[in-house]
Amino acid sequence: MSGSAEIPATTANPPPATTTAAAAAAVVKRSWGDEADDDADDWNAVAVPTDDNKVTADLNVDSLAISEPEPPLYDPEDSSIQAVTAGDTPYTSASKFEDLSLSDELLKGLYVSMRFERPSKIQAITLPMILTPPHKNLIAQAHNGSGKTTCFVLGMLSRVDPKLQAPQALCICPTRELALQNLEVLKKMAKYTAITAESAVQESLNDPAHIPISKRPPITTQIVIGTPGTVKKWISYKKLSLVYMKILVFDEADHMLAQDGFRDDSLRIMNEIKKNASNCQVLLFSATFNDTVKNFVTRTIPDYNQLFVKKEELSLEAVKQYMVQCPDELAKVHVIKDKILDLGEKVGQTIIFVRTRESASMLHKALMDFGFEVTTIQGARTTEERDKIVKEFKDGLTHVLISTDLLARGFDQSQVNLVVNYELPVKHYSWNEPDCEVYLHRVGRAGRFGRRGAVFNLLCGDRERMLMEKIEQHFGIKVDEVASWNSDEDFEAALKEAKLL
């Protein structure tokens, strides 16, 4: 590994005088704007700075991404990660955590508590970008299970002033579960520091110890990780001071800024911070950024660095995907009961994704009636139930979890080797269009950190077959078919091929 390779910023090619704003705009559009039809390029495509006179270096880089196999951008031994920066600041990739001038307490947390040895590739590149003044904004597309949580958690921990008892870092997540999970990672990493952190998520209403925010003293915790509604509420009650905010993180940022996601909430929070704090750094992390969101993000977040990972390292590649043609809905249940769960027991834990809460209850009942112990999580359940179900699953007490897309993003449980799509994800406006981003996120629940994994897509009827086809086309992949839904041997062979057996 050529560890300390310099990430070329704008020095690679001096901009010719002929570069026009129009050309720059075209590049911006090209790099960020393309989508479905050339996703492969998309992952190779790199950053484009917002600053016109810095564009040409990237114009060159970008053209590499457009043409065929491009030469590596900065590291001959590892071309899978590419980054482009927006300013004059040179960033040196961190081959060791020591390169990041972290506090001793934080280093100890990384080595002892987290048991990390050295930064992952993504961490090596993003951390200098996050930590080096002038603390530019960052848009980072990092694949599932690659350690992006560490990037922004370490970023937040490094940037807060431990001596200042006031909120200085805020992280917004799409679900309660993800916020709590991220907080846990942060607390583990912060174990030897005095930095304080808490979650801003809906709390159990039955808990007698629960105190409504209106009756709580102002937050003095240094890091807050939460969901949009609760964070907004804390802000509107003036309990969460934004004056000292130094860093704002959006996990699953594409969803947080999507029109049909949390865009309104996210923008409001961002604007409130802008009004109160000067120079708050914004970090956006996700495994997916579709072109609509990309365009919006580039218009919304000024002056950003960007990072991309090649498509080859997507968990779509690490996880073996199958489709199973089922004659009817009952056959789907039989497949889960007789084939997948039996084998699944041997290979780890399983998450079964469904499209609606109703499907979740229906499948839950069907499997329970067959005598299978499964648990189900979906947003309509109480916070206590949700906490309990997640804890049992994370503790390994339960092996099969039915979930809506509540857990599609970010949920990290390394023992999950099997993902079942009882129903494929579809766009909310049409059930004839697959939601490829959600599909990728679901797949990413298996095969965490390069582990083996398999996905079974259960298909019934022409519509679902067509959805599967469209997903294959979108990602440019071929999803193998399990020959017969009714054959034990076929499923066993499939898991062997996935190297799970």
Added chain:
DNA sequence: AAAAAAG
């Protein structure tokens, strides 16, 4: 024609 957050 959904789910999520949250009121």
